[in-house]
Every structure is written in C-alpha cells, then in structure tokens.
Amino acid sequence: MARSINWLQVSAALLLGLFGLYVIVQGSGYDMGSLRRMGPGFFPVMIGSVLLLFATLLVLEVWHSERSEEQFWIPRPILTISAGFVAFAALLERAGLVPATAALVLLVSLAEKPVRPVAAVATAVGLSVLGVLVFIYGFGIPVAPFEW
Amino acid sequence: MDILHNLALGAEVAFSWQGLLFCFVGVLVGTFVGVLPGIGPLAAISLALPMTYYLSPPIALIMLAGIFYGAQYGGSIAAILLNLPGTASAAVTCIDGNQMTKQGRAGVALFTAAISSFCGGIVAIFMVLGFTPMIASFATDFGAVDYFSIMLLGLVAASTLSVGSPLKGMTMVMLGIALGLVGTDDTSGTERFTFGVLALSDGISLVALAMGLFGVGEILANLGQEKRSPLKASGLTFKSMLPKRHEWNGLWKTILRGSGIGAFVGALPGSGPAIAAFMAYAAEKKLAKNPENFGKGEVRGVASPESANNAAVQAAFIPTLSLGIPGDAVMAVLLGAMILHGISPGPELVTSNPEMFWGLVVSFGVGNIMLLVLNLPLIRVWVRMLSIPYHVLYPAMLFFICIGVFSVRSSVFDIYTALFFGVVGYFLIRLKFPAAPLLLGFILGPMMEVHFRRGLLLARGDYMAFVDSVPSTIFLILTALFLVLPLWAAFRKRTARAANLGD
Numbered sequence: 001m002a003r004s005i006n007w008l009q010v011s012a013a014l015l016l017g018l019f020g021l022y023v024i025v026q027g028s029g030y031d032m033g034s035l036r037r038m039g040p041g042f043f044p045v046m047i048g049s050v051l052l053l054f055a056t057l058l059v060l061e062v063w064h065s066e067r068s069e070e071q072f073w074i075p076r077p078i079l080t081i082s083a084g085f086v087a088f089a090a091l092l093e094r095a096g097l098v099p100a101t102a103a104l105v106l107l108v109s110l111a112e113k114p115v116r117p118v119a120a121v122a123t124a125v126g127l128s129v130l131g132v133l134v135f136i137y138g139f140g141i142p143v144a145p146f147e148w
Numbered sequence: 149m150d151i152l153h154n155l156a157l158g159a160e161v162a163f164s165w166q167g168l169l170f171c172f173v174g175v176l177v178g179t180f181v182g183v184l185p186g187i188g189p190l191a192a193i194s195l196a197l198p199m200t201y202y203l204s205p206p207i208a209l210i211m212l213a214g215i216f217y218g219a220q221y222g223g224s225i226a227a228i229l230l231n232l233p234g235t236a237s238a239a240v241t242c243i244d245g246n247q248m249t250k251q252g253r254a255g256v257a258l259f260t261a262a263i264s265s266f267c268g269g270i271v272a273i274f275m276v277l278g279f280t281p282m283i284a285s286f287a288t289d290f291g292a293v294d295y296f297s298i299m300l301l302g303l304v305a306a307s308t309l310s311v312g313s314p315l316k317g318m319t320m321v322m323l324g325i326a327l328g329l330v331g332t333d334d335t336s337g338t339e340r341f342t343f344g345v346l347a348l349s350d351g352i353s354l355v356a357l358a359m360g361l362f363g364v365g366e367i368l369a370n371l372g373q374e375k376r377s378p379l380k381a382s383g384l385t386f387k388s389m390l391p392k393r394h395e396w397n398g399l400w401k402t403i404l405r406g407s408g409i410g411a412f413v414g415a416l417p418g419s420g421p422a423i424a425a426f427m428a429y430a431a432e433k434k435l436a437k438n439p440e441n442f443g444k445g446e447v448r449g450v451a452s453p454e455s456a457n458n459a460a461v462q463a464a465f466i467p468t469l470s471l472g473i474p475g476d477a478v479m480a481v482l483l484g485a486m487i488l489h490g491i492s493p494g495p496e497l498v499t500s501n502p503e504m505f506w507g508l509v510v511s512f513g514v515g516n517i518m519l520l521v522l523n524l525p526l527i528r529v530w531v532r533m534l535s536i537p538y539h540v541l542y543p544a545m546l547f548f549i550c551i552g553v554f555s556v557r558s559s560v561f562d563i564y565t566a567l568f569f570g571v572v573g574y575f576l577i578r579l580k581f582p583a584a585p586l587l588l589g590f591i592l593g594p595m596m597e598v599h600f601r602r603g604l605l606l607a608r609g610d611y612m613a614f615v616d617s618v619p620s621t622i623f624l625i626l627t628a629l630f631l632v633l634p635l636w637a638a639f640r641k642r643t644a645r646a647a648n649l650g651d
Binding site for chain 1: 199202313315316318319322323325326329333335336338340341364367368371372373537538539540542543544546547550551554555558560563564566567570571574575578579581593597600601604605608609611
C-alpha cells in the first residue's frame with residue numbers, strides 16, 4: 001500500500017533545514033578564528049550544520065508518516081490573539097495600561113465562538129483594576145494607568 | 149554536627165515570615181495551575197519569574213519551586229475527576245484515577261493521590277539532602293570540557309527520553325541552541341543575529357520565549373479544540389475520602405516503591421516527572437499479583453504514579469543545584485531564574501550560597517506539609533476551580549503573559565517576541581514537535597559555547613581534550629548510548645514489522 005507524502009511535516013522539517021542553512025551563512029560572516037582561539041563565528045556554524053543535518057534526517061523520517069494533524073490552521077484564534085497583543089504593545093506606553101488591557105481583553109475575547117460581550121467587558125474591567133493595583137502600585141512598573 | 153548546623157541555617161530562611169509566605173503563595177499558585185488543564189507549571193513559573201525580582205534570591209527560588217511541586221498535587225485532581233491531566237505528569241494517574249471516579253470512589257482516589265505525593269516528596273527531600281552536597285564536592289574538580297560533555301549528555305537525554313520521535317527532540321534542541329546565539333557574544337563583544345535591533349543585543353528574552361511557547365501556544369491549541377465536557381459536581385466530603393482498610397493494606401509498599409523510582413529517575417538529567425510516573429506505574433503493574441485490575445480503578449494505580457511524579461520533581465533539583473545542569477525544561481527555567489538573580493549555578497552553589505540551598509530544602513518540607521493541608525480538607529475549593537469558564541480564563545492568562553513579559557525589562561519589543569513564539573509554539577504542538585527540548589537548548593546553549601571555547605583554548609585547540617578527562621569521557625559514552633538506543637529500538641521495530649508483513 002503506497003502511503004501519501006505528509007507534506008505538512010515535510011515542509012516543517014524543510015523549514016528547519018533552511019533555518020540551519022541561514023545560521024551557517026550568517027554565522028560564517030562573523031570571525032571564525034582558529035580552533036585554539038575561536039572567534040564568534042565558529043559555534044554558530046557548528047550548530048547550524050548539526051541543525052541542517054538533523055532536519056535533513058527528519059525529512060526522511062516524516063516523509064511517509066501518518067497524518068494526524070486535524071484543525072491545523074485556525075485563523076480566528078491566531079488573528080484575534082495577534083491583534084490583541086499588537087494593540088496591547090502599541091497602546092501600553094502611548095495610552096496607558098488601562099486602555100491597553102481593555103483592547104487586549106476585548107480583542108482576544110473574539111477568538112472563541114460564541115462571543116460573550118458581557119463577560120468580556122467584565123473581565124476587561126476586572127483585569128484593568130488588578131493590573132493597576134498589582135503591577136503599577138505594587139511592583140511599580142514604569143507605565144501610567146492613563147497616558148494623557 | 150555539620151548537617152544540623154546547615155539545617156538550622158536553612159530553617160532560618162524557610163521559617164522567616166517571607167519564606168513561609170512565599171512558599172505558601174508558590175504552592176497555592178502551583179496547585180491552582182495544576183488543577184486547571186491547559187496551563188502547566190512551566191507557564192506559571194515563567195509568569196511568576198518577573199514578579200520575583202522584588203524578592204531576595206532564596207525566597208524567589210522557594211516560591212518558584214513551590215509552583216513546580218504544587219502543580220504535581222493539583223494535576224492529579226483534574227486527572228481523577230475529569231480524566232484530563234492538569235499537568236503532563238498526571239496523565240498516568242488518569243488511567244486508574246478516573247475509573248475510580250466512575251465507580252464513585254473519587255474521594256478515595258484524591259486522598260490516595262495527596263498522601264502518595266506527600267510521601268514521594270519527603271523521600272526525595274532526603275535524597276536531595278544526601279546527594280547534592282556529595283555530587284557537588286565531587287564536581288568541584290570539573291573542567292570546561294567536563295561541563296561541556298555533561299551538558300551535551302543532559303540535552304541528548306532530554307530529547308531522546310521524551311515522548312515521541314527522538315530525532316524531533318534533537319532537532320528542537322539544536323533550534324533552541326541556535327536561538328540562544330542571538331545577542332552579544334561574551335568573549336568578543338560581537339553582536340550576532342541581532343539584525344541591528346537594539347532590543348536583541350541582550351538576546352531573546354527567556355521569559356518571552358517560555359511564555360510564548362508554553363503560554364500562548366497552549367492557549368491557541370486549546371482554542372482550536374473541541375469543547376470540553378463540563379464537570380459533574382459530585383458529593384465530595386472529607387469522610388468519603390478516607391479509604392477502607394482493605395484498600396489501604398500494603399499500599400505503603402507501593403508508595404515507597406513509587407517514591408524510590410521517582411526520586412531516582414527524577415535525579416537523572418533529561419528525565420522529568422512524566423517519565424518517572426510512567427515507569428513507576430509500569431513497574432507496579434508488573435509486580436502486582438492482580439495486574440488485570442490495573443486500568444479498572446486500582447488504588448495502587450493512583451498511588452504509584454503520584455508518589456513518583458512528586459518525588460521526581462524534588463529530586464530534579466539534585467543535578468540543578470549540584471552541577472548547574474537542569475534535568476528538564478522547568479528546571480531550566482528555574483536555573484534561568486537563578487542566573488537572573490545573579491547566582492551562578494554550579495558545584496560551588498552549596499558552599500557559596502548555603503542559605504539558598506538549605507533554605508530551599510527545608511522549604512520543600514514546609515511546602516509539602518502545606519500542600520497536604522491544602523489538598524485534603526480544602527479539596528472542594530479546588531474542585532470548584534475546575535468550573536471556571538475558559539472564556540474568562542484565557543483572556544486573563546493572556547493579560548498576565550503580556551504584562552509579565554513587559555515587566556522583565558520594560559520592553560515592548562518582548563511582547564511581540566512572546567506573540568511570535570506563541571504562534572510558533574502552536575504549530576509545534578500541532579506538528580508534534582516537543583517544545584521543552586527547545587527551551588532546554590536555549591538555556592544551556594550559551595553555557596555550552598563558553599565551555600566549548602574555554603576547553604579548546606586550554607587544550608590549545610586539541611579535540612582530544614574531551615576524551616582525555618575521565619568524567620568527560622564517561623559523559624560522552626553515556627551520550628553515545630542515548631543516541632544509539634533509540635536507533636536500535638527503531639531498527640528492531642522495523643524488522644519486527646517487516647517480519648509480520650512477511651507472514
């Protein structure tokens with residue numbers, strides 16, 4: 001029985017191999033030095049080579065492996081959580097912790113269906129209060145609750 | 149007596165009000181994340197890491213360690229009641245524990261789990277007390293080559309002993325080491341792989357990497373899954389938890405065996421509590437007069453893995469504290485915590501920071517007693533935790549991840565780093581690439597490079613230095629064994645399958 005090629009696993013292994021190759025190329029741009037007195041380039045080239053070797057072996061291992069990846073691509077959670085993180089990072093120092101927290105919680109709450117607006121708003125309010133009390137007044141992180 | 153003097157020193161730290169308070173906070177948080185499926189001790193420890201900057205190093209370690217072993221207690225609760233392992237190491241407990249719940253004996257299972265975990269912890273504490281100073285004094289003569297070889301052994305053991313493909317584990321280790329290269333090279337001051345980004349000149353943030361892989365990645369994987377079944381609240385009273393006399397007969401032998409196996413396996417580099425629990429369960433089944441009862445609600449099937457996993461967690465501190473070499477990813481993060489607190493891990497730790505080592509060991513005892521109290525009379529509180537809806541839980545977790553990552557070095561860039569590794573971590577989970585070896589490689593990689601370069605510098609560039617030293621040679625032979633064994637196993641499986649097909 002001929003089994004089909006598991007492209008998902010193979011491409012993951014290939015990607016790792018490409019990364020290894022990149023580490024070798026970029027690493028060889030640094031000073032290699034000698035065995036006695038190694039430069040900053042020696043170890044990266046070594047690591048990149050082993051990574052490339054393992055990734056190549058991995059391509060062979062997973063070539064015909066059984067496919068068990070269901071629901072691999074989940075755009076909704078990935079996109080909403082990414083949006084939440086970007087919003088938090090962008091707002092934190094510009095608008096303050098409270099707007100950043102609210103944006104994060106409301107955006108990531110869209111990740112799951114059904115969306116529960118009441119619970120999301122309540123969580124956002126609760127976490128904002130907690131964040132201001134614990135992290136700003138407690139630990140003194142260098143961020144204001146609101147930036148005007 | 150020397151040891152009494154040292155224990156007194158440790159007690160001074162562990163019984164200070166800070167020691168007691170943060171030990172309690174640690175085990176409480178640990179039980180909490182252990183109970184909740186989907187957050188493991190790793191995510192919780194990375195989360196708590198930035199908050200420990202405000203504490204003295206021994207107190208910080210006491211709290212972080214408390215999370216680790218507290219999670220082992222909590223993990224059994226979800227395993228027994230919901231058939232969902234709260235932590236990976238509780239997966240074995242599911243087998244018999246959940247069967248007991250279906251037979252209406254959930255109370256007995258929970259009681260046995262708590263008592264077994266406690267005994268496992270106590271046995272392992274004595275191992276830590278006995279072996280750590282001994283191994284450390286043995287290791288003071290270690291040179292750079294020996295350190296390089298033992299780290300290599302740890303990495304290879306960790307990736308080949310984990311569940312799933314050993315080759316995938318090894319590849320993840322190399323990826324971790326490669327990610328650890330980012331930043332300024334200590335020896336020459338050259339910036340490597342930073343793309344001119346200022347925030348990367350100190351390297352990728354350990355907390356951002358760990359929280360991304362194990363926090364955000366897990367949450368994404370959970371969101372992509374089918375809904376979990378709600379918990380049926382059962383009439384759980386303290387009285388229903390007490391086992392009958394015949395169930396209790398001879399159980400202490402099981403617990404002792406489990407503790408012994410757990411403590412031994414946990415002390416080996418590369419093996420974690422999950423492997424210890426699995427091995428203890430397998431051994432117990434083999435020794436039992438009635439192996440057919442296992443899997444059908446046998447009390448010993450709960451006692452054995454639970455004593456083993458908690459013993460393994462405590463014993464895992466032996467290589468970390470005596471050699472500075474973490475056995476698994478959680479210990480690697482704890483090691484990272486020590487480094488961030490300015491403590492250099494290694495054989496000198498026991499003598500140079502005695503209050504740290506002895507304080508930690510005494511706090512293990514204190515923490516295990518606290519956990520016993522938290523888990524027996526207060527079990528209903530934890531059971532109620534299981535009913536917190538996920539749509540409240542995951543936004544809260546993401547918030548703590550964001551602010552936790554930021555607060556480490558007040559860097560907005562690290563929030564993006566956490567997001568990036570979160571998405572990477574999700575795909576790794578889906579593709580069954582283990583992320584724990586990646587983290588281990590990330591933490592050990594820079595240390596390995598330093599020892600590798602120093603070793604060859606001292607040997608004037610002669611590779612033979614790695615086999616000239618006796619400890620290094622032993623470690624390299626063991627490493628080779630760990631590499632060959634899975635290959636041999638795969639070969640035998642393939643020939644067996646070929647033989648089967650031939651029939």
